[in-house]
Amino acid sequence: MTEPAARSHPAPRSPRTLGRRRWLSPRSLRPRLVVAFLLVAAFSALITSALTFDKARDAILDRAESAATDELRAQLDSRAADLPYPPSSEDLLRLTVLLDRAGTPRGWRTHVSYQDGPLVPAEAPGDPGVITASLRSALLRENGAVAQRVTRPGGPWLVVGMPVTHTRQDDAPTRIVVYAEMSLRGEQADIHALVTAARYGAIPAVALALVPALIAAAHVLRPVRRLRAGAHRITEGALDTRIPVRGNDELADLITTFNTMADTIERDATERRRLEAGARRFAADVSHELRTPLAAMVAVTEVLDEDTAHLDPDTSEALRLVAEETRKLARMVDDLMEISRFDAGAAILHTDEVDVAAAVRRTLRARGWSDRVDTELAEGIRVVLDPRRFDVALANLVGNALRHGGSPVRVELRRADARVVLDIVDHGPGIDPAVLAHIFDRFYKGDSARTRSEGSGLGLAIARENVHLHGGTLRATTAPGEGTVFTIELPLVPPSTPPDPRRLDDIGTHGTDHDDAPASSGEIAHRRPEDQ
Amino acid sequence: MPRVLLIEDDPAVRRGVGIALRRRGHEVAVAPTGEAGLATLEDFRPDLVLLDLMLPGINGLEVCRRIRERHQLPIIILTARGDDIDIVVGLEAGADDYVVKPAGGEVLGARIKAALRRAVPADPEDGTAEDSVSARADRYGDLTVDRAALIVSKNGTDLALAPSELKLLLYLSASAGRVYSRDILLERVWEHSFAGDARLVDACVLRLRGKVEDDPRRPRYVQTVRGFGYRFGPL
Numbered sequence: 081m082t083e084p085a086a087r088s089h090p091a092p093r094s095p096r097t098l099g100r101r102r103w104l105s106p107r108s109l110r111p112r113l114v115v116a117f118l119l120v121a122a123f124s125a126l127i128t129s130a131l132t133f134d135k136a137r138d139a140i141l142d143r144a145e146s147a148a149t150d151e152l153r154a155q156l157d158s159r160a161a162d163l164p165y166p167p168s169s170e171d172l173l174r175l176t177v178l179l180d181r182a183g184t185p186r187g188w189r190t191h192v193s194y195q196d197g198p199l200v201p202a203e204a205p206g207d208p209g210v211i212t213a214s215l216r217s218a219l220l221r222e223n224g225a226v227a228q229r230v231t232r233p234g235g236p237w238l239v240v241g242m243p244v245t246h247t248r249q250d251d252a253p254t255r256i257v258v259y260a261e262m263s264l265r266g267e268q269a270d271i272h273a274l275v276t277a278a279r280y281g282a283i284p285a286v287a288l289a290l291v292p293a294l295i296a297a298a299h300v301l302r303p304v305r306r307l308r309a310g311a312h313r314i315t316e317g318a319l320d321t322r323i324p325v326r327g328n329d330e331l332a333d334l335i336t337t338f339n340t341m342a343d344t345i346e347r348d349a350t351e352r353r354r355l356e357a358g359a360r361r362f363a364a365d366v367s368h369e370l371r372t373p374l375a376a377m378v379a380v381t382e383v384l385d386e387d388t389a390h391l392d393p394d395t396s397e398a399l400r401l402v403a404e405e406t407r408k409l410a411r412m413v414d415d416l417m418e419i420s421r422f423d424a425g426a427a428i429l430h431t432d433e434v435d436v437a438a439a440v441r442r443t444l445r446a447r448g449w450s451d452r453v454d455t456e457l458a459e460g461i462r463v464v465l466d467p468r469r470f471d472v473a474l475a476n477l478v479g480n481a482l483r484h485g486g487s488p489v490r491v492e493l494r495r496a497d498a499r500v501v502l503d504i505v506d507h508g509p510g511i512d513p514a515v516l517a518h519i520f521d522r523f524y525k526g527d528s529a530r531t532r533s534e535g536s537g538l539g540l541a542i543a544r545e546n547v548h549l550h551g552g553t554l555r556a557t558t559a560p561g562e563g564t565v566f567t568i569e570l571p572l573v574p575p576s577t578p579p580d581p582r583r584l585d586d587i588g589t590h591g592t593d594h595d596d597a598p599a600s601s602g603e604i605a606h607r608r609p610e611d612q
Numbered sequence: 613m614p615r616v617l618l619i620e621d622d623p624a625v626r627r628g629v630g631i632a633l634r635r636r637g638h639e640v641a642v643a644p645t646g647e648a649g650l651a652t653l654e655d656f657r658p659d660l661v662l663l664d665l666m667l668p669g670i671n672g673l674e675v676c677r678r679i680r681e682r683h684q685l686p687i688i689i690l691t692a693r694g695d696d697i698d699i700v701v702g703l704e705a706g707a708d709d710y711v712v713k714p715a716g717g718e719v720l721g722a723r724i725k726a727a728l729r730r731a732v733p734a735d736p737e738d739g740t741a742e743d744s745v746s747a748r749a750d751r752y753g754d755l756t757v758d759r760a761a762l763i764v765s766k767n768g769t770d771l772a773l774a775p776s777e778l779k780l781l782l783y784l785s786a787s788a789g790r791v792y793s794r795d796i797l798l799e800r801v802w803e804h805s806f807a808g809d810a811r812l813v814d815a816c817v818l819r820l821r822g823k824v825e826d827d828p829r830r831p832r833y834v835q836t837v838r839g840f841g842y843r844f845g846p847l
Contacts, residue, residue: 371692375714376628382717383635410714417692432794432810433839442795446805462839467795468809 109304110297117293118286125285129278137271141238144267145227148186149240152260153225155182160244160256167256172200179258188262195255196220211259215241219257229264236264303331307338319346364420367413374413377406415538418472419522422545429466429549429574436461436500437493443471444478444491453478457493463500464573465550473546473554474502476539477566481506485564499552500570507563511556519556520544551575614728615639617658619649619675620690621667625713629662629690632717638724646675653679660724663707664690665698673705680706686727686775690715703815708776709802710812726803727775730762750785753847755824755833757785766824776801777820780813784834784844793841817842 159178164171172192179190191199191211199211215228219241227240244256306323313321321342323335381403388396421427437457444450474491481489485506492503511519518524523537547554552570616638620626626642633640641656643649646667653661661679665672676687689702689710699710711723749758756765764771764781773781779801784792792800794810802812817836821828835843 368692371714372622373624376622376624376626378714378716379625379628379632379720380717383631386635407716414714430809430811434793434795438795442805 110301113297113300114290114293117296118289121286121289121293122282125282129282133271133274133278136274140267140270141229141264144264145229145238145240148188148238148260148262149225149227149242151183151186152179152188152240152242152258155179156242156244156258163244163256167194169200172256175258176201179260183260183262186262188260191259191261193257193259199259211239211241211261215239215259216257219243234263234265235268238262238264300331303335307335310338310342314342314345319349360420360423363416364424367416367420370409370413371417374406374410378410381406412538415542418542419538419545422542422549427545427549429469431464431466431574433462433464434467434470435459436463436465436502439465439467439470440474440491440493440502443474446471447475447479449478449482452482452487452489454488454490455492456490458495461493461495461500462572463570465570466546469546469549473543473568474504476543477504477554477568480539481508481564481566484508496569498572500572502568502570504566504568505563506565510560510562511558511564512560513558516556516558520554549574613637613639614660614724615641615656615658616660616662616724617649617652617656618642618662619644619646619667619672620662620664621645622664625664625690629720632720633724636717636721646670646672649675650678653683658685660686660688660728662688662690662711662720662724663702665702673701676702676705676707680774684772684774684778688723688727699809700811700815703812704818706774706819708774708816710809722803729779729803730775752785752788752845753832754826755785757782759786764824771823773823774819776812776816777823780816781820781824781834781844784842788845789843791837791840791843797841813842 156179159175159182163175167175172194176190176192180188183190191201191203193199193216196216203211212228212230215226218226218228223243225240225242227238230237230239239259239261241257241259244258303323303326310321310323319342322339325332325335325339384399384403388399391399418427437459440455440457441450444453444455478489478491481504485508488507490503490505492505494501515524520540520543522541544554547568547570550570551574552568554566554568556564556566558564616633618626618629618633618640620629620642621644623644626644630640630642641652641658643652646669649661649663663672663676667675670678672689676689679685679687686709687707689699689707690713691698691702691710692713702710709723709727711720749756749760751757754767756768758764759782762778762782764773764778780797783797783801794813797813798804798810804812817834818828821831821834824833825831832847833844835845837843
């Protein structure tokens with residue numbers, strides 16, 4: 081559980097950069113929300129102005145129409161009385177002149193027809209005219225005033241047709257019809273002004289809608305962003321991450337659910353850690369308790385060995401067995417304690433700068449392996465390491481090679497860049513690839529036929545832990561029938577370990593190095609008294 | 613035959629180690645507590661003390677300190693592997709060596725033998741054999757090293773050096789100015805054949821400086837050569 085900081089998978093992008101990159105992406109929530117908001121605003125502005133425009137236009141035109149009709153009627157009422165009946169063409173012409181003069185403010189032109197005859201005055205030649213046949217027939221049907229709007233190239237026109245009733249003829253239809261045609265350009269200008277006003281009103285409305293759109297997007301996105309940041313922190317291992325719940329909406333529900341999930345994860349993790357710690361403590365406690373009786377037993381195994389000669393064969397055999405197994409048990413308990421310390425994170429490096437080749441030779445010599453192991457050691461490589469741990473790791477690997485690999489065993493030492501590489505080569509049968517994957521597992525027995533070997537089953541695991549503690553790597557490669565190579569790679573200087581505060585007090589660093597001193601290793605060798 | 617006082621609270625370990633040591637020809641007295649051990653020390657007059665650090669009553673460290681106040685006999689701590697702090701503190705309290713439990717009679721015997729040797733055994737490779745220099749009383753600054761009598765004095769006052777301190781000083785001063793690595797010192801002075809624990813050397817150097825140097829923080833006699841080891845002088 082001390083490792084997660086050193087996890088090797090690529091670091092996830094931070095939520096901040098993610099967020100910034102997202103901002104501009106069209107698939108991100110914020111632009112989508114804003115666009116949707118603006119579309120809604122634009123549609124509503126459009127529909128509102130369309131309806132308003134429609135109503136206003138109708139109102140303008142209706143008023144123009146009724147005003148023109150009323151005025152024409154008033155003029156006719158006052159002038160038709162003077163019209164002789166039946167009227168001559170001159171009478172009709174005179175009437176139109178009078179009417180035109182009276183209608184100057186409206187700018188209308190009048191025509192008159194009698195008994196469905198030709199218009200007086202006639203319309204300008206080439207002008208298709210606005211007094212259409214449909215208007216004339218509608219007039220006959222209605223027997224009253226009829227207004228019609230006609231679109232001409234110059235703009236819309238209004239035509240009002242009005243039959244003249246003659247008082248002298250007992251209000252019988254006189255069959256005289258007056259037509260007044262006038263341009264609606266003024267009204268059209270009013271309507272255009274309306275359209276412009278609607279347009280100029282809609283644009284700022286849509287622009288203003290951007291503000292509530294952004295605010296709304298932010299309101300939605302803020303909890304989303306907090307959720308993402310929270311999930312990110314949990315992924316990074318901060319299991320106590322909780323997100324404050326604000327408001328009472330669906331996003332608040334989501335955050336509540338998220339917090340519940342985080343609770344569960346944290347509880348499970350705590351429980352798992354507690355169980356793991358319990359298991360580790362139990363292993364440590366057991367080995368600790370076994371150690372004291374074993375210490376007493378191991379002390380006397382030698383006595384058993386020596387005296388067996390004088391006893392009867394069975395007893396002597398039994399005693400030898402007890403002695404051997406006692407020593408084995410002691411080694412196993414020792415290894416178990418060692419592993420427990422690694423698990424508890426209590427394993428500490430006591431480093432020194434040493435000549436690796438000399439350290440390898442000493443390990444081999446101390447165990448009487450010098451004759452059984454060939455060496456090819458590059459001289460003069462000095463490495464900062466913990467001599468005891470290095471010895472343990474190397475001895476476990478060489479011992480393993482001698483037991484399982486078969487002679488000859490070779491140890492090769494070379495330097496590669498800023499690392500030192502140590503190969504332990506045997507020429508045994510090699511290791512099954514399925515087994516190779518588990519070879520550093522605890523109590524993993526590679527060969528099922530050899531149910532119990534000389535080792536504790538922890539040797540390779542301990543070797544690897546010791547190498548890792550130095551910031552190095554240990555790996556095994558194998559070729560069936562050719563043998564196995566265990567490779568230790570160590571940095572020349574292990575990653576800095578926390579200094580022992582108790583010892584720093586009485587060291588005191590001052591002065592300079594000796595001129596002939598090599599690169600200092602003092603920073604790592606915390607336990608060394610310093611001077612000069 | 614060397615007399616060994618074993619101070620150990622666990623009865624089984626006491627019995628086992630007692631048997632193993634007697635078997636190797638030692639005369640053994642055992643004490644279950646620190647108090648009993650200190651009392652036995654005066655009557656039994658052992659040549660060496662084997663001391664468990666985890667003791668009821670006054671603890672092993674205190675026992676170690678009290679023995680050192682009056683006696684310069686070798687003290688070996690019995691400790692469990694991994695109790696690193698115990699080792700460091702024990703060495704600072706004046707112990708000469710330590711043995712990790714469980715240890716067989718062979719290991720115990722070897723450590724006791726090494727600790728009892730009064731001087732570093734002759735080494736044919738470098739001319740530090742004691743015979744050739746034994747007749748001299750060498751002077752180094754304020755220090756006088758009498759290699760025959762195994763006495764070191766400073767300004768005429770005899771220094772009370774623990775056996776490992778004395779041996780280290782004799783060994784280093786025999787070839788003054790020469791640099792020795794910790795490994796070599798462990799092999800020669802402590803006779804550790806396995807890759808030993810450099811803390812033994814470091815703790816011993818610290819204690820030695822406390823006794824021979826004018827200012828232990830600016831040592832003249834036992835100097836550190838960073839990255840290599842220690843040397844005596846040059847003055």
